[in-house]
Amino acid sequence: MKLSTKLLSATAICAAGSAGAVDLEVMHWWTSGGEAAAVTKFADAWTATGNTWVDGAIAGGGDTARPIMVSRIIGGDPPAAFQFNHGRQAEELIEAGLILDITDVAEAEGWADIVSPTSLMDSCTYDGRVFCVPVNIHSWQWMWLSNAAYETAGVPVPTNWAEFMETAPAIREAGIVPLAMGGQPWQQNGAFGVMALALAGEEAWRAVNVDKNSEIVMGPEYTAVFEAFGEARELSNGLSVQDWNQATAAVIEDTAAAQIMGDWAQGEFALAGEVAGTDYSCLPGLGDVALLDTGGDAFFFPVIDDPEVQAAQKELAALLLSPEVQVAFNSAKGSLPVRPDVDLTTVNECTQKGLDLLAAGATVPAGTQLLSPDTTTQANDLITEFWSTPAMTPAEAQERYAAIIADAD
Template structure:
């Protein structure tokens, strides 16, 4: 009890530090879809309630669009006060250049090492023993979303796995449906491939390739099956003529498409559309073949400011983002899982509960962002975009090029 009180008292230091003189903090992020906007509004509302002001710096588009803008501003001497990035290696060079605020004192006062689960999330914020970011959610790519209306209209049962989905292709097309919804943003094809790799090649092969950079496995039979599945997915999505990921999600929500391979942030769009998990749509972790989550997600970094009052407010925001109440409010809207293992998510829907059960079972993987450098990720993304948009590139050709990238990966 004494230890608990001490932690509470130390935590209030960050709340009271900036309460004396409120600050305005510009916060950049790329959460602009309906579900994302509803979620980030919970952060803004909580921060404004402290007497400070959240100045929203939303950047339209995906993370691939926003990250270069964010990094350019920091390097160019026009830093925002806080910014979203993903867990992983995206901020390494900024940290090494001394441009991001060390928030180890906040993490220690708030007891993040005891409450953040899995610990790899905090590890991804740590460099040389110091903590530079506040992880705010666990997002996993390992989901497939299926429209009950589309399959009902096609006269077939909602698939329980990838093979059943492929078998339903003809019925969906005969009913005028797009089998697989896929937007044209480069990261979407890359992410879908990653889901297929985990589900079809298996976790051991995935670790060998993504974590250990084993080019022989990347060129072998396990990954040959992945590229064959990707080739099939490419043809099933050929009439999915949308750009943004949430537009592809809307094709599923409205029953125009059978399914979408997309991370659990898609769930926020289903919630905004007032659809009910298990009734209007089904969620399949690991394509129904391998119930596993990768522990990717979002974190907030705090570029250094030459202003003690701003720095105090930055640390107050960092503490607030991981507070139990804010974690629940944000993640229920976002469709993601909280980074705290000690919060009550009884209000979560069936899909979130399924994710929580998988997380509790320990059947998790690190995300590719934590293992591969941005340069390697970019090369893979470029290959996937080319493969997805050019049917003349065979599965075997794409696999050979992929293995070459892995052989030189850092």
């Protein structure tokens, strides 16, 4: 198959259907400095087609933005496009017939052949039809470390979780917070998920998240995770921030030694002029289990009863996966492209680590692909309660988490 030919023909079809300039409102929650720089790459590419990107950014992250987006859609005032994560977040909207079927674009573009891993297209497919376009691969499985913080403390930069814990007292003695953590539930639950995969191991993690095996939650592998998470919460004392990028800023400013956060943090490091390997280090899988969860972002397009708008929506869908746009956006975002046929020879060493893991097939599905939004919300609420309640024991949190998994859908 000649992808370039398919791309040109599909784009021509879409462009022909939207011959006039079209304004498309695009809703998303990319509002930090690095995120805003990345989404501008999409907006600039769309503007270059003669159309207009009407930016509908919502501050506060996905937990804040998703209800607003859903309300707009079911209320009859939908945007032309909106960002959700890969996975099950849009299932009910699709079932209600509120999301545009873009199977024709996916087939014309050959997405089934160029999007990797295949789980990303699976997440956009419902009853054999395609309803979204995946635009990146984001993985939670990273720890970011300030090289200067460890130099100040006189200890080596850790290469795994055990070394991180061993160096934490020296970091604290140097007046630096060992672990930066924001105040939003998704951040704490995300960090817990990283620790679960790294410390319990892939087999136990899959048993819990894929098979929904609550007995494994109560086993020794997850006991170790809950105990480690209980220890970690003490390491964040001394830093009170809410947003994830504020926690990342503490690592950039060397007032915190480390942060467990997805690879979108790299957008903040890049914006601050930080150099991977020189100013900061990165540990996939906390240095213990080098796997990436293949989460990320996708764009969905609400059904709008206007042929011109629908044609423009499909034109935008094709554009988002074009090679040039994939390189520009993901290079700025700190994420990995969903198509492996693009040139990323200039990426930094942390992104290269991610690309190497992706090429080796060292991946697992993301939680948003495995757990329903309701189950995820329950887990968020429990883990943030555990994080912020020193009186709650690891054993108590473990038992309640097992109950959530037992009822997971």
